[in-house]
Amino acid sequence: MASSLDLLDCSICLQMLDEPVTTACGHSFCKKCINTFWDTGPNLEEKYTCPQCRTTFSPKPALQRNTVLANLLEEHKKKPSQSAAGGANDVALPGDVPCDCCTKRKQKAEMYCLMCLASFCETHLQPHFELPVLKKHKLIQASTRIKESICSRHDRLFEIYCRTDKQLVCPLCVVQHKNHDIVEVTAEVKAKQDAAWESSNNFEQRCTEHLRLHNHFLEKKCLEMRDKVEKVEKAGVDWTNGHKAQLEYEVHKLREMDHNLCQLAQADDPIQFLKDIQAVGGLPVFSGSHEELVPLKEFVSAKTNQLKSMCDIQNVQLFGHFMDNIMLHIPGKLHIKPTSRKDLLTKFICPTLDPNTVHGCLYMANTKRELSWGITGQAHPDHPDRFSHFYQSLCQDDLQENHYWEVEWDGGLIEVAVSYKGIQRKGQGKDCCFGHNKLSWKIICSPSSCTFWHNSLHKGLIPPAQSRRVGVHLEYNEGKLSFYSVSRCGELMLLHRVQTTFSEPLYPGFSVDLGANLTMCEF
Template identity: 30%
Template structure:
């Protein structure tokens, strides 16, 4: 009879193909491998006998001979390794086999004729028996209730074009008698063609959105350049004026800065909307691609109508960019003001403000200009307009709200 030193600490049996680890303890090769395989996910490896921990999985060394009593061992008991997990058992996110009793195995196929899902073991009759030869097998699906007629509890096999809904064979006897009906496969084939046209339309919209985004970016760059150039030229002309008009110079700079900021804020808002619309269109384009590949006709039809309705009712407004937007009129107005400042300085400042405020950088073209829609279907977008000062006091309030400043008329 073999001593306990000749037995494996894990299986409690005589050592088979013994291997040792750095701490000196010996185990069956297969027992140690199985035990440490379970610890791979933790990254920490412990000796089953003395509990010494290794950060890196040690390489076991084969031990010759059949007796190993010379190796010191700790007789401290240690529970056997946990059983190997059954990866075939269905989890919360898996589709379970409808035939399994108790713990259900993962389903690998769903039969559209039986309206049931099967694991590999219970699926064998569908492959081996002629009885199931005409049954339709697809990848496992977890919404079999959507494949059954809620009234007759039969499989949905037909599509009623009159009522635009999937029906079973019994529905043709009474509820849908005399209606225009085709098989689900035929309806899917017809709608597949229309789906391709819808996808092409979405891709065209994506292209249009990207084009508008590029135009808007270029316009923003031109806006910044124009504003910077105009500001520099105005600063040069104001540098030639007397100290008595220094406050007017500051007011002019504030005026242009506020208009540039308003225009940039408007452009950024439009770009953010375009980005959102592009992401949404790409998401729908991906949904269409996934939908076109599904083998489930019923799922395709039901998802198709919701997707088509969303696309047909959508009208995206167009971002219109003013290519003539520039601050050059400011330069002209300031040049005139320089010549006639002693006579009508205040009036010229009002003229400058009106000239700038009348120009729009970019705006959305409302979908109502293309076709008539209800108010809730076509959102209205207005460009940002700044209140135009009519008098000297209004101009000062515009640049510094709540405070009126007087400008000396003396040079």
């Protein structure tokens, strides 16, 4: 088929004939090609030469349309099956592997022979299926990377892998790897695949075991912290009891003197009064314990700060212990390049609370950037957008691009969320609570742990935040939502990341527990 199709090629442009014309010598060309050849060529003395047989014509001959070839071309164009069997549609294009046997129009190669070390199109591949001597040759799919599988020194296929040198070798190069640990390529591939599967299957088990060890370590540290707190509490109680006993003694002495003075005041004999008043003596010297309330406050404040500092140190130590155990067994390909906070700050926004959504028990500062627990009956007028049961609030910002924001908190527990505007506001069902429906995502942060919630499904065992600052990165178009812990020096630690598809604008949302305060950071 390929040879018959070659008859339809123009010998000037080497492509299929277009408007075929025939010269007097019987050769056919594209009408445009032959005219261009004659008009631009060195036709001396008005003599015109056939490009194929060099027959000379003078004057320039009239070209006649080759009707037979034109009809054949039309029939060929109407038969896509012929093209599929080796026609123009199978011509090797850039990026394809050309047939090594085609001499004129290079067809797309289908297979590569490991014995012949050549690529063959469908037509030239037939002998490998028909001739007994060629049937024994091993064929593989033709590829542009086939040269990577061939030894450049011996033109032989890499069939052996040297584990000692960690390189592929051909059968002739193997003599240079004497006494090395060598195996067949197929055996090495299977060994590495088995190792990869085993590593993948055991990774989750190793993570679970290290989490169990971490929890045990955490419980031990909690007991130690409880002992330290009890010691501080006992010191405070002993200090208070000691001053209380001193004050009770001074009160007793003062009452006793008051009684004696009252009796002396009733004496009629002045001489006896003077003698008795000397026996009573002067007023007792007070210890000034009533003036030590300020030191007491300073003592409590100092111990409180000491406990907070101890908690921060233990938190860092616990997290470091946790990450050291986990990261030791994570395969290298799972290491994620840390996100730069400097890059995220180029997308920074400072959300603004929506006063119409703030729950009645929450206090919102005038700046609309601070949220804290208040008392029932805050000055929040009734509004259809206000949360009636859950202590939550949404922001005014509708987000549909790449944004980043940060919040700081102190006290107990807070929730940082994003939600669609359609989340319900009235009632105490799941459709009103951040993270318990399909419309919202949230992370709960406390001094000791973090938990992610979406559609009533939670992700536990998240390492605790390293600081009291949390960053949220929304990549709306990519469908990514990331929560970070932001350290004092500005380093980011990924707490959790969501990959989904967002269908409408998102709004930042927050919730604070009793005793907690939340502030949106500004830059």
